Amino acid sequence: MIVAIDGPAGSGKSTVARALSQRLNLVFLDTGAMYRSVSVVCLEKGISLDDTEAIIKEAREIQITFGNSPEGQTVFANGHNVTQAIRTPEIDACVSRVAAIPEVREAMVVLQRRAGEAGDVVAEGRDIGTVVFPKAEVKVFLTADPEARAHRRAVQREGKDTATNASATADAAEEKKILEDIKARDEADSSRKVAPLKPAPDAHHIDSSHMTLNEVVDAVVALHPGLQERDRHAPRASRHQSTHETKTSSSDDSESHRSADQKRKGTREKKSGDKKLKAFRGNSCDDYFDTGLLNFPLPAKIFLRIAIFVLMVVTKLWFRWSIANASLLKDDRRPRVIIMNHPSMFDPVMMVAYLMWHHIPVRTIYKSEFDKNPLVKWLFSRVGAIPVERGKADMKAIRRSVAAIGRGECLLIFPEGTRIRDNHIRPEIHGGFALIAQLAGCDVQPAAIFGALDIKRANSPVIRPVKIWGLAGERISFADLQATKRKDQAREMEELGMDRVYELRDQLMREHPGRN
Numbered sequence: 202m203i204v205a206i207d208g209p210a211g212s213g214k215s216t217v218a219r220a221l222s223q224r225l226n227l228v229f230l231d232t233g234a235m236y237r238s239v240s241v242v243c244l245e246k247g248i249s250l251d252d253t254e255a256i257i258k259e260a261r262e263i264q265i266t267f268g269n270s271p272e273g274q275t276v277f278a279n280g281h282n283v284t285q286a287i288r289t290p291e292i293d294a295c296v297s298r299v300a301a302i303p304e305v306r307e308a309m310v311v312l313q314r315r316a317g318e319a320g321d322v323v324a325e326g327r328d329i330g331t332v333v334f335p336k337a338e339v340k341v342f343l344t345a346d347p348e349a350r351a352h353r354r355a356v357q358r359e360g361k362d363t364a365t366n367a368s369a370t371a372d373a374a375e376e377k378k379i380l381e382d383i384k385a386r387d388e389a390d391s392s393r394k395v396a397p398l399k400p401a402p403d404a405h406h407i408d409s410s411h412m413t414l415n416e417v418v419d420a421v422v423a424l425h426p427g428l429q430e431r432d433r434h435a436p437r438a439s440r441h442q443s444t445h446e447t448k449t450s451s452s453d454d455s456e457s458h459r460s461a462d463q464k465r466k467g468t469r470e471k472k473s474g475d476k477k478l479k480a481f482r483g484n485s486c487d488d489y490f491d492t493g494l495l496n497f498p499l500p501a502k503i504f505l506r507i508a509i510f511v512l513m514v515v516t517k518l519w520f521r522w523s524i525a526n527a528s529l530l531k532d533d534r535r536p537r538v539i540i541m542n543h544p545s546m547f548d549p550v551m552m553v554a555y556l557m558w559h560h561i562p563v564r565t566i567y568k569s570e571f572d573k574n575p576l577v578k579w580l581f582s583r584v585g586a587i588p589v590e591r592g593k594a595d596m597k598a599i600r601r602s603v604a605a606i607g608r609g610e611c612l613l614i615f616p617e618g619t620r621i622r623d624n625h626i627r628p629e630i631h632g633g634f635a636l637i638a639q640l641a642g643c644d645v646q647p648a649a650i651f652g653a654l655d656i657k658r659a660n661s662p663v664i665r666p667v668k669i670w671g672l673a674g675e676r677i678s679f680a681d682l683q684a685t686k687r688k689d690q691a692r693e694m695e696e697l698g699m700d701r702v703y704e705l706r707d708q709l710m711r712e713h714p715g716r717n
């Protein structure tokens with residue numbers, strides 16, 4: 202199911218799309234933020250707006266990912282947080298020029314369609330129903346009087362919100378200026394040669410000038426039986442609540458080519474992350490796999506914190522483990538894929554306990570064979586792990602993983618696939634981690650553990666109190682790779698990532714001779 206929402210600045214596209222994504226559990230794709238991200242990267246590299254070739258190159262290479270924070274949507278470009286940077290007047294002023302370059306649009310459309318492949322999406326922008334998803338099941342052309350839009354934007358700029366406070370007012374002079382800005386940008390976006398702002402022939406027109414946000418969202422839901430069906434199955438709490446939770450004060454916009462505002466949610470953003478699970482409602486393991494750790498029900502959260510506490514205390518006492526270069530793990534909290542060697546069952550315990558102890562949400566990928574034991578599946582789902590079927594492209598696991606990163610969670614993956622009880626061999630690697638990072642637009646961070654092979658002697662059930670060491674490595678960004686084609690980049694990331702993991706492990710091995 203794809204919902205395409207197009208329309209001019211300030212018509213409510215991002216607010217409606219966000220509300221809809223939360224209410225119906227859809228991925229929210231903010232395409233305006235993508236053009237803005239390209240603009241930021243170009244600006245930061247000092248690329249002139251006349252240097253079309255260089256801009257195109259950046260657009261083709263950019264990695265964009267969206268996440269969530271308590272303040273709202275976060276946007277990362279090439280691994281850097283550009284959430285604020287994309288909303289500056291400088292970007293307002295240049296984004297439409299960047300967005301008018303056909304090759305830039307081509308590159309963005311590829312990314313947008315790829316995000317659409319993940320499944321249920323609500324995308325908003327200027328050309329979604331006409332170019333990006335011409336076969337979208339639901340197309341909306343959302344408009345409002347220029348005056349209403351200017352008023353909303355002016356109020357928004359003062360940190361208030363017309364959606365939640367209909368009588369909010371703004372500085373009249375400022376509102377007048379914004380009205381001019383909005384009209385100018387409407388004209389620029391509608392008259393450009395490539396993918397101009399215009400309704401798709403089969404789009405439903407909704408004029409939101411005199412509608413509340415909830416009314417608009419209800420009107421969109423009413424357009425398609427598939428949406429109504431989803432709505433019936435959505436948890437009741439998310440139905441009307443979501444529209445009010447949606448908007449925060451918009452930091453942004455201004456200037457002629459702006460408007461925008463915090464749309465949020467994005468590309469590979471979470472599927473069901475915003476849906477809060479209710480306590481004692483018979484949530485399935487799948488619900489836990491699909492829901493952000495922050496939205497676990499309170500009893501599950503308490504269980505998790507207690508488990509982390511107990512694991513930290515017990516394992517620290519028993520194994521006296523420590524992680525070198527730990528600041529690389531705990532100080533930079535951006536979502537990423539963490540990869541590690543896997544000599545023992547203790548490896549995920551150490552890494553997850555450490556990260557969660559420092560309030561960094563992390564989800565471990567585990568082999569689905571464990572699910573044969575319902576108790577283990579229950580437990581793993583409650584500690585935020587995600588199952589993967591090895592030996593095939595498990596799209597569900599990939600989607601869940603990308604969604605988790607989109608929510609701002611880290612992913613812990615053991616590319617060796619199973620425990621490797623030998624520090625001297627290099628087993629076949631499951632390269633899915635690079636694909637996930639690529640789809641999610643995040644970095645890969647290598648880490649290693651050493652000493653864990655000594656925990657148990659062969660054929661002995663005794664867990665020995667041996668010391669164990671961890672070592673964190675620097676993140677690897679796709680932007681730093683040599684390869685330019687996506688497939689080659691994924692392959693390069695697989696190799697480089699695991700090279701780094703083994704370098705780290707070998708370093709620990711050298712530092713602690715006589716141990717395994």
Ligand SMILES: Nc1ncnc2c1ncn2[C@@H]1O[C@H](COP(=O)(O)OP(=O)(O)O)[C@@H](O)[C@H]1O
Pocket residue numbers: 208209210211212213214215216217353354357361362363364365409412413414417448451460461462463464
């Ligand atoms: N139907 C509505 N009634 C009142 N205010 C609205 C409505 N829809 C959106 N808004 C508010 O208008 C402002 C601009 O909406 P936004 O979604 O950012 O527009 P767009 O993405 O189309 O530029 C936001 O503050 C939003 O909360």
Ligand SMILES: Nc1ccn([C@@H]2O[C@H](COP(=O)(O)OP(=O)(O)O)[C@@H](O)[C@H]2O)c(=O)n1
Pocket residue numbers: 209210211232233234236237296297300301325326327328329386390458459460461462464
């Ligand atoms: N699908 C899209 C989305 C945005 N854009 C461009 O990117 C600019 C910023 O988009 P935005 O969605 O962040 O802006 P607003 O609609 O919030 O004003 C727009 O003014 C368009 O020029 C586009 O060309 N195509």
